[in-house]
Amino acid sequence: MLLSPPHIGNLELEFIKTAFNNNWIAPAGPQIKLFEQEFCKAVGASHGVALGSGTASLHLALILAGVQAGDEVFCSTLTFVATANPILYVGAKPVFIDSDYISWNMDPNLLAEALKQRARIGKLPKAVILVHLYGQSADIDPILATCNYYGIPLIEDAAESLGATYKGRSTGTFGHIGIYSFNGNKIITTSGGGMLISEDASLVARASFLATQARDPAPHYQHSNLGYNYRLSNVLAGIGRGQLRVLDQRVAARRFNYDRYQQSLGHLSGINFMPALRCSQGTRWLTSLTINADEFGVTRNEVRERLLAHQIESRPVWKPLHLQPLFSGCECIGGAVAEKLFQEGLCLPSGSNMTETDINRVISVVSPPVLRPISMATL
Numbered sequence: 001m002l003l004s005p006p007h008i009g010n011l012e013l014e015f016i017k018t019a020f021n022n023n024w025i026a027p028a029g030p031q032i033k034l035f036e037q038e039f040c041k042a043v044g045a046s047h048g049v050a051l052g053s054g055t056a057s058l059h060l061a062l063i064l065a066g067v068q069a070g071d072e073v074f075c076s077t078l079t080f081v082a083t084a085n086p087i088l089y090v091g092a093k094p095v096f097i098d099s100d101y102i103s104w105n106m107d108p109n110l111l112a113e114a115l116k117q118r119a120r121i122g123k124l125p126k127a128v129i130l131v132h133l134y135g136q137s138a139d140i141d142p143i144l145a146t147c148n149y150y151g152i153p154l155i156e157d158a159a160e161s162l163g164a165t166y167k168g169r170s171t172g173t174f175g176h177i178g179i180y181s182f183n184g185n186k187i188i189t190t191s192g193g194g195m196l197i198s199e200d201a202s203l204v205a206r207a208s209f210l211a212t213q214a215r216d217p218a219p220h221y222q223h224s225n226l227g228y229n230y231r232l233s234n235v236l237a238g239i240g241r242g243q244l245r246v247l248d249q250r251v252a253a254r255r256f257n258y259d260r261y262q263q264s265l266g267h268l269s270g271i272n273f274m275p276a277l278r279c280s281q282g283t284r285w286l287t288s289l290t291i292n293a294d295e296f297g298v299t300r301n302e303v304r305e306r307l308l309a310h311q312i313e314s315r316p317v318w319k320p321l322h323l324q325p326l327f328s329g330c331e332c333i334g335g336a337v338a339e340k341l342f343q344e345g346l347c348l349p350s351g352s353n354m355t356e357t358d359i360n361r362v363i364s365v366v367s368p369p370v371l372r373p374i375s376m377a378t379l
C-alpha cells in the first residue's frame, strides 16, 4: 500500500485522445489554454500559466519577484526540499523560519519579529516563500500583512494544498504569486506538471515568456533574456483537465481518510493528529500525526517499521530543511518546533483511491494491541 498513488478519473483518456487526434503532441496547443482557464476558475485566480513542474513554477516565481544572486529569501523550514531548491538555482540564500504547533506551518509571530529586526539593520529579504503543509493552510492573513508592510512579495507554495481554503478562499491565491504541483503523488496529477498563478497579468505573461526560452517577437530566433524550457505538454494538460473534474471528489476522499484515522486512533494516548486552523478547510493531502513514545509505548520508528513489515508505506514528517546537509550553514529562525514534529511525526497512507479495507488494515497495525513485539512468525 502506497502513501499517495495517482488516481485517474474517466475523462483523462478522452482529453489525451483529443490531443492525439489533432496532433498537438507538443508543449503548445489548445488544451493548455483550456487547462489554465479551468484551473483558474477552480481556485478563483485571474491568470495562470501551466508549467512542467511545481519546482519550475517556484523557480520562475523567484525570478519574477526579482530575486538575484546574493539576496536572501525567507522560507518555511518544515517542507519538501523542492520548496527551497529554486532559491539556490537563482544563487540566493535561504533563511528558514520555524513552524508553530497550531498549524505546523510558518509561525507568523516569528516572521514578524525576524522582519522587524532585518528592517532595523536594513537587510530585508527579497521574497518570502510560504508552504501549506500536507494540504493544511498556514495562517495567511498575519503573514501577508507583515510582508505587505515591508513591501516583500509573498510566494505561496500550494503544491500540497490544491482544494484547500483559508477564510473561504483557495490557498495559493493570497500571495503575489502562487504555485501548484501536479506530480504523481499530489491531490491531482498530470504525471508531472505545475501551475503559476497571479492577479497580475503581466507577471503571468512574463512567466510564460521565460518558460518558452524567452523568445523575442521576431520572425527569426531572437533572444535578449535567459529563458527556460518549462512549458507543460498539451497531452499532459489534457490529463489535468480530466483530473480537475474530479478535484472535489479527490479532496473529499482524502478528508474522509483523515476522519476515519482520527476516529479510530485519535483517542489513543500519545497520538496527536495534525491540526487545521479553524478558519480553514484543508485537503488532508497526507494524514499526519505525532507519536509521543513515552505515552504511546512505542516509537514513531517502530510504528513505521511495523507498517512496512505489512507492506504498508508510511513516512516520517518532512525533515526540516535547516537540518538538511544541502543547507548546512544556512540561518534558521527558531527550529525547535519543526525538529520535534520531524522526530515524532508520521504520514499514513492517504491516497484518494484507498478502500475501507485498506484504511482498517492501517488502523489495526498502528493500534496498540497489535504493536506487541514482532514475532518472527508474523513476518
Ligand SMILES: *Cc1c(COP(=O)(O)O)cnc(C)c1O
Pocket: 052, 053, 054, 055, 056, 079, 080, 082, 083, 131, 157, 159, 160, 180, 181, 182, 183, 192, 193, 194
Ligand atoms: C511536490 C512539492 C513541490 C514540487 O512540485 P513538483 O511538481 O514535484 O516539482 C514543491 N513544494 C512542495 C511543498 C511539494 O510538496
